[in-house]
Amino acid sequence: MQAGESSAARQRQGTPIWSQAVERFPPADRVLSTILTRQAAQYRDRTLFVFGETRWSYAETAAIAAASAARLMRAGIQAGDRVALMCSNRPEFLEVYLGCAWMGAVTVPINTALRGIQLSHILRNSAPKLLVIEQGFMPAIETLERDVALPDLVWTIGEGAALPAISGSITPLPALGEGASPAPVQPDDTVAILYTSGTTGPSKGVCCPQAQMFWWGVYSARALGIREGDVLFTTLPLFHTNALNAFYQAVLNGCTYALEPKFSASGFWAAARRHQATVGYLLGAMAVMLLAQPKSADDTAHFLRVALGGGVPGQFHGLFLERFGVPLLDGYGSTETNFVFAGTNPSDRPGTMGHLVEGAEACIVDPDDAPLPDGEAGELLLRSREPLAFSTGYFGMPDKTAEAWRNLWFHTGDRVVRDADGHYRFVDRMKDSIRRRGENVSSWEVEQVMLKHPAIAACAVYPLPSELGEDEVAAAVQLEPGHALEPIDVVKHCEGKMAYFAVPRFVRIVAEMPLTENGKIRKVALREAGRTPDTWDRDAAGYRLRR
Known part of the structure; x- marks a missing residue:
């Protein structure tokens, strides 16, 4: 019996393929060169990577x-x-x-x-x-x-x-x-620095050790129920954690990694069929965009068994399963941590984060880091029981590292509720980060660009709900005395100076900003006001951004 056949035989006997990876690669071996060398010896001519x-x-x-x-x-x-x-x-x-x-x-x-x-x-x-x-x-x-x-x-x-x-x-x-x-x-050597948007400052470079990427492959495979020989199909960008760690899922578990140039709502299912994909990766608005496509007799003509559905609103899970025959897996992870929450397949509570996975610890706390009871929202803190399953800190930012990892816990900045039955539910972000179409937008960075316009005296960037279930970028602008500016001029000023997905969709020109007693802008008041009559909508105006 060949080595590959032996592994498949063990899987049929009930040992999950991801569990075999943990046994096959003890802590000292959780580096990519060892993983690739050992898997190449076992699988040899089996296809690992497909692109065009x-x-x-x-x-x-x-x-x-x-x-x-x-x-x-x-x-x-x-x-x-x-x-x-x-x-x-x-x-x-x-x-x-x-x-x-x-x-x-x-x-x-x-x-x-x-x-x-x-x-x-x-x-x-x-x-x-x-x-x-x-x-x-x-x-x-x-x-x-x-x-x-x-x-x-x-x-x-x-x-x-x-x-x-x-x-x-x-x-x-x-x-x-x-x-x-x-x-x-070594397993603790940094293999990648992935930049994630800040809220009150510049983006932070997350130092990802070699072993963290190994654990991404293990945890994700466990949550998705990946089997040896699966075809893992992603259209997500390689410069983000999700698509990068899907490669580790493939190589650790004897799978094929099928990569497409980018997501296309009209071409997704045709590409999935072409690859004979069995596992897919979707985030937030992507599932909603697929549901918005015209119905087709080919909607179920594919091999997908499951798709990651982190951030997909709960009301779309049933519709997606009914139309495409694919359950969406709930889950939660971050660049600094790992796949630390996962739902059942299919989800028993669609739209939640799922349950805490084995190997991680979580705590919901008040502003003083004191634990809160079930049912009460607070900041989510995380830590790992597995060595090097989380990031080692922020590159060149020791103060930010100490702040985020204080009191022996990683502070996520997310407001979360733990229900009595063990489900965790995301409520909102503690600060002003914005999530748009799978991208994190730093309100601080957008504001720095806007404030360079000579007519803008003050501005505040904040999220407003999107029709697709995530956020849209909104900006309130207060003008310098004697200056005039139209909302479209704000957008044109931002174009080319930041990522296209960070350019505000909604713009309000306000006479004055809502302020706290200390003179800080009360973004919560702007968020709660929502789309006011004086809010200009770039999409409704038919303005198309240059990319």
């Missing part, structure tokens, strides 16, 4: 990781160096990431929509030694603030926009050559 016409077997993926590592080392990249990566979903993204992980460098994936102040902060904070950028995104470089210097070495992927005149070396991504042996990487 590109197909990598397990053995080929390990060889590509080794060759990519050697390419980085020839360029002078050393263990611990940061490699910034601004690239859409394509094989080169994984090439670079795998190479960094293999030789101990740190990948810094950058949201391809970022511009101006947001992009400047990430490059300033991470100080990469190398920037790998898809050539079509080169215009973003021209929006950087003047004090931001690019690394001396820039590699470009593909073709597209003209190259800007910058100092240093700009060359196409070098071809792969011979491979390098795995470096002595």
